[in-house]
Amino acid sequence: MSWEDNLRKISPYVAGEQPKIKGRIIKLNTNECPYPPSPDVARALKELDPSDLRLYPDPEYTDIRLALSEVYSVPSNRIFVGVGSDDVLATSFMAFFNGQRPVVFPDVTYSFYRVWCGLFRVPYRLIPLDSDLKIDPDDYKGEWGGILFPNPNAPTGVLMGLDRVEELVKSHPECVVICDEAYIDFGGESALSLTDRYENLLVVQTTSKSRSLAGLRVGWAFGSEKLISCLSDVRNSFNSYTMNRPAIACSAAAIRDVESLKRNTGMVIKTRERIASALSEMGFDMPESSANFVFCGRKGTSAQDLFKALRNDGIFVRYFPGDRTGERLRVSIGTDEDMDEFLKFLGNYKGD
Amino acid sequence: MSWEDNLRKISPYVAGEQPKIKGRIIKLNTNECPYPPSPDVARALKELDPSDLRLYPDPEYTDIRLALSEVYSVPSNRIFVGVGSDDVLATSFMAFFNGQRPVVFPDVTYSFYRVWCGLFRVPYRLIPLDSDLKIDPDDYKGEWGGILFPNPNAPTGVLMGLDRVEELVKSHPECVVICDEAYIDFGGESALSLTDRYENLLVVQTTSKSRSLAGLRVGWAFGSEKLISCLSDVRNSFNSYTMNRPAIACSAAAIRDVESLKRNTGMVIKTRERIASALSEMGFDMPESSANFVFCGRKGTSAQDLFKALRNDGIFVRYFPGDRTGERLRVSIGTDEDMDEFLKFLGNYKGD
Numbered sequence: 167m168s169w170e171d172n173l174r175k176i177s178p179y180v181a182g183e184q185p186k187i188k189g190r191i192i193k194l195n196t197n198e199c200p201y202p203p204s205p206d207v208a209r210a211l212k213e214l215d216p217s218d219l220r221l222y223p224d225p226e227y228t229d230i231r232l233a234l235s236e237v238y239s240v241p242s243n244r245i246f247v248g249v250g251s252d253d254v255l256a257t258s259f260m261a262f263f264n265g266q267r268p269v270v271f272p273d274v275t276y277s278f279y280r281v282w283c284g285l286f287r288v289p290y291r292l293i294p295l296d297s298d299l300k301i302d303p304d305d306y307k308g309e310w311g312g313i314l315f316p317n318p319n320a321p322t323g324v325l326m327g328l329d330r331v332e333e334l335v336k337s338h339p340e341c342v343v344i345c346d347e348a349y350i351d352f353g354g355e356s357a358l359s360l361t362d363r364y365e366n367l368l369v370v371q372t373t374s375k376s377r378s379l380a381g382l383r384v385g386w387a388f389g390s391e392k393l394i395s396c397l398s399d400v401r402n403s404f405n406s407y408t409m410n411r412p413a414i415a416c417s418a419a420a421i422r423d424v425e426s427l428k429r430n431t432g433m434v435i436k437t438r439e440r441i442a443s444a445l446s447e448m449g450f451d452m453p454e455s456s457a458n459f460v461f462c463g464r465k466g467t468s469a470q471d472l473f474k475a476l477r478n479d480g481i482f483v484r485y486f487p488g489d490r491t492g493e494r495l496r497v498s499i500g501t502d503e504d505m506d507e508f509l510k511f512l513g514n515y516k517g518d
Numbered sequence: 519m520s521w522e523d524n525l526r527k528i529s530p531y532v533a534g535e536q537p538k539i540k541g542r543i544i545k546l547n548t549n550e551c552p553y554p555p556s557p558d559v560a561r562a563l564k565e566l567d568p569s570d571l572r573l574y575p576d577p578e579y580t581d582i583r584l585a586l587s588e589v590y591s592v593p594s595n596r597i598f599v600g601v602g603s604d605d606v607l608a609t610s611f612m613a614f615f616n617g618q619r620p621v622v623f624p625d626v627t628y629s630f631y632r633v634w635c636g637l638f639r640v641p642y643r644l645i646p647l648d649s650d651l652k653i654d655p656d657d658y659k660g661e662w663g664g665i666l667f668p669n670p671n672a673p674t675g676v677l678m679g680l681d682r683v684e685e686l687v688k689s690h691p692e693c694v695v696i697c698d699e700a701y702i703d704f705g706g707e708s709a710l711s712l713t714d715r716y717e718n719l720l721v722v723q724t725t726s727k728s729r730s731l732a733g734l735r736v737g738w739a740f741g742s743e744k745l746i747s748c749l750s751d752v753r754n755s756f757n758s759y760t761m762n763r764p765a766i767a768c769s770a771a772a773i774r775d776v777e778s779l780k781r782n783t784g785m786v787i788k789t790r791e792r793i794a795s796a797l798s799e800m801g802f803d804m805p806e807s808s809a810n811f812v813f814c815g816r817k818g819t820s821a822q823d824l825f826k827a828l829r830n831d832g833i834f835v836r837y838f839p840g841d842r843t844g845e846r847l848r849v850s851i852g853t854d855e856d857m858d859e860f861l862k863f864l865g866n867y868k869g870d
Contacts, residue, residue, distance in 0.1 A: 167661060167692040169718040170744070172617040178754030181577060193573075202569035211568055211764075217554035219768070220730035221545075225533060249601060252757040260637070265524040285612070285755040309519060340519040366521040378572035381763040392522070402530030403637040405604040411733040412563075412764035416571070 179281040182484050192507055194498040195482040196380070197320075197349075197459050201430045201501075203378035203416075204423035210415040219411060225402075227409045230384065233421040238358060240388055246397040249408050251348050251372035251385030254397075256282055258368060258387070261400040262342040263288045267311035269341075272301055274490055276320050276346065288312075295319075299453045299461075299490075301326050303334040313338055316346040318354055321486060321496040323455030325354045332357075335364045342393065344368045348385075349457035351376035351431045352438070358388050365390040375458055376431050377420045384409070384417040434458050438499045444509050452494070463494030467517060475515060481508055531633040534836050544859055546850040547834040548732070549672075549701075549811050553782045553853075555730035555768075556775035562767040571763060577754075579761045582736065585773040590710060592740055598749040601760050603700050603724040603737030606749075608634055610720060610739070613752040614694040615640045619663035621693075624653055626842055628672050628698065640664075647671075651805045651813075651842070653678050655686040665690055668698040670706055673838060673848040675807030677706045684709075687716045694745065696720045700737075701809035703728035703783045704790070710740050717742040727810055728783050729772045736761070736769040786810050790851045796861050804846070815846030819869060831863055 182196035231242040248254035259282045263269050266289070271279050273292040283290040289311065296302045299322045301315055313334065318325040335343045335357075345357045347369055357369050372385035387397060401408065420426070438455060445452065445462050452462040463469050473485035473495055484496040497508065534548035583594040600606035611634045615621050618641070623631045625644040635642040641663065648654045651674045653667055665686065670677040687695045687709075697709045699721055709721050724737035739749065753760065772778070790807060797804065797814050804814040815821050825837035825847055836848040849860065 169614075169692060169694045172614060172663060172693065173744075173748045174613050174616050174752060176751055176755050178751045179758055181574075181754075181758040184574060184577060196574055198574065199572050201572070203571055207571060208568035211563070211566060214563060216560035216563055216768075219555055219559060219733040220551050220553070222533075222536060222548055222550065222726075222732040223735070225536060249757060249760055249762075252759070256756045261526050262521075262524060264526050281755050285752070311524060340521060341524065342521045374574075380574040380759075381571040383575070383759055383762040392525075396525045399528055399530045400526060400637070402532075403528050403633045404608045405601060406531055406533040407604070407732075407735055408601055410601075410735040410762065410765055412768075413762055416568075416764075 176284050177281070179278045183482060185482055190480045192481045192500065192504045194500050194504065194508065195484045197375055197498045198380050199375055199378040199430055199434065199458065200499070200504065201378055201433060204420045204426035206419035206423045207379070207416045210419035211412065214412060214415055223407055223409060223411045223414055225407050227414050229414050229418040230386070230409065230421065233418040234386060237421055237424060238388070240358070243391055244361070244388060244394050246387045246389070246394045246401070247409060248385055248401070250374060250383040251346065251370050252278065253408065254370050254385045254387050255344070255346065257397055257400050257404070258344055258370070259283075259286045259288060261396045262393070263312045265311040265341070267309060269312035269314060270306060270310050271314045272319060274299065274319070274322060276316050277486065279314055295322070300324055303330050303337070306334060306338070309340045310338065312341045312344070314344040314346065316348060317357070318349045318352070318456040320349065320457065321459065321461050321484065321491065322453050323457040323459055323461055324453045325456035328355045328357060328360070332360055335360060335367045339366060342366050342368060344370060346370045348372050348375055351427065352458045353435055353456035361388050361390060365392055368393050373417050373420055376427055378430060379417060379420055382413050382416055384413050434499050437502055437505055441499065441505050441509070448512055459496050459498045461494050461496050469493055469495050471517060472515065476511060479511055481511060528636050529633070531630045535834060537834055542832045544833045544852065544856045546852050546856065546860065547836045549727055549850045550732050551727055551730040551782055551786065551810065552851070552856065553730055553785060556772045556778035558771035558775045559731070559768045562771035563764065566764060566767055575759050575761055575763045575766055577759050579766050581766050581770040582738070582761065582773065585770040586738060589773055589776060590740070592710070595743055596713065596740060596746050598739045598741070598746045598753070599761060600737055600753070602726060602735040603698065603722050604630060605760065606722050606737045606739050607696070607698065609749055609752050609756070610696055610722070611635075611638045611640060613748045614745070615664045617663040617693070619661060621664035621666060622658060622662045623666045624671060626651065626671070626674060628668050629838070631666055647674070652676055655682050655689070658686060658690070661692045662690065664693045664696070666696040666698065668700060669709070670701045670704070670808040672701065672809065673811065673813050673836065673843065674805050675809040675811055675813055676805045677808035680707045680709060680712070684712055687712060687719045691718060694718050694720060696722060698722045700724050700727055703779065704810045705787055705808035713740050713742060717744055720745050725769050725772055728779055730782060731769060731772055734765050734768055736765050786851050789854055789857055793851065793857050793861070800864055811848050811850045813846050813848050821845055821847050823869060824867065827867060828863060833860055833863060
């Protein structure tokens, strides 16, 4: 018997590359917002008293919950906050997916879902997207241990309408349904309003994308009191203080500044529409995106080769090998200048 | 079948109160350092560019690992960093305690250990401290799924000598041994040097206490490459980016400022010795503390009543109900002024 026998063997999630190379880099690979966060974040950062860092942060991160409560009109006991939406989702796996039945999610989706199933030993089943790369609620018939999907979906960018989300939640009272809305601010309608009526619906959002705060690691969930209280119990059994003082102060400030959110997402959406048209004109095909990225591919062009060629030129996009995903690239929407460089590269690209 | 059937039922850890009352508060209940962190923390905070917050943080938190590597002369692939030592310990439970045999730890110790066993469904057994409230390695004979103890122990403050730690690690090649050194800088000798020789030893430390950064949530582990790589795999299967940009910048700065660490811990130790003498003179009994708190009780004085009376006067200390713990109070070492107020209160205290 050796200590090595008890180590956990797992295949971790592989995040998009955070390039450390020198020289020109156009970073369109991890769906960050190209614009700086709300100026109120700078102010909150400046107002932080470094000597207060000696004290533990508020374990109930009251400031963040108050800000969310004000902006989204949700009582603060129906809000849970974590270290980015990944932390919220991981905690949800522990909190909600403890049955024998498999948890289900789309075959083409956020690849971390599978990793969490592996880590927490949760059985799962993949439900294929339809031929238009859409989630069809009819394909989810049956009784499950949980249902989980991003809306808009990633890496497709495809939005499911609120009526269809409701259909899914309503027809699955046997399990918790998680609507992962990391990209909802780029053109979708949130399922938040449904959490008033469906106790088993959890809606997860983040400051990382639309609020330009990927570097701060703050995400949250809206849900019924029961779901939120279960999440909090799990969190308090893992780490009592997850949100540090800078994260609390800066994210609360960013959440309250709804104008900056609208302005930044508006600019991203405008650029996205322009790029989608330009890509179509160049023969690229992509599902309509409601996110801050497009998922584009072209018949006769190897996505993997294009990915490598772009990378060699300092343009980082995301390539997901695999059956349907491997035909396309996921390209985050950057500034107009960044995107023009990307288009210029494509215009000159001849393949191998 | 209802969604509620799959919720996880657990009893979370209860942290020391973070008082929100107005008026005079003397906070001696969560072992925070009474002195501000290194001035380099203020500098690092000021130098943070808020617009960089739009980008994900370095997932390998290179700056923190480099700082630790420099200060402790440990290669950076033998360092793991988390959101406080609680996050490091929780991740260690998932990474290392996956066998059938029980994990063992002292009966009087950090109460979070039991909570993690509950959360991760790890079987455990408590090994009683000896009559002097000491950990005796001879009591750990047998083969276990893991061994875990704070050194100095909490809430006793009692330090185990390095030779005895080595004895324990050496005689248990069947499991990972975790030496939780949250309080080591207040007078103990770290087991770090042993990690060169024992692949199954993990040494966990934190910036929360001795570096006055409880509000920043940064802790780490030193261990063999194998242990660290397993921890990283688990972390990357839970949340790719746990350390936000302010945490990385500020903790790296604090770790490098060894002078501030020495000065602050020196002041705390000096106050602790004075308070220990004063308490003894007042008839209180306590094991010799090598931490930033004392664990004191007095025959004929109800610890619970004293706890309540102190709280009514705005003096917060920690009371742990239970067999041996309930006879004493854990009192964090504050400034000399704070401690004089505490002593003054005791001098006037008559009981109920």
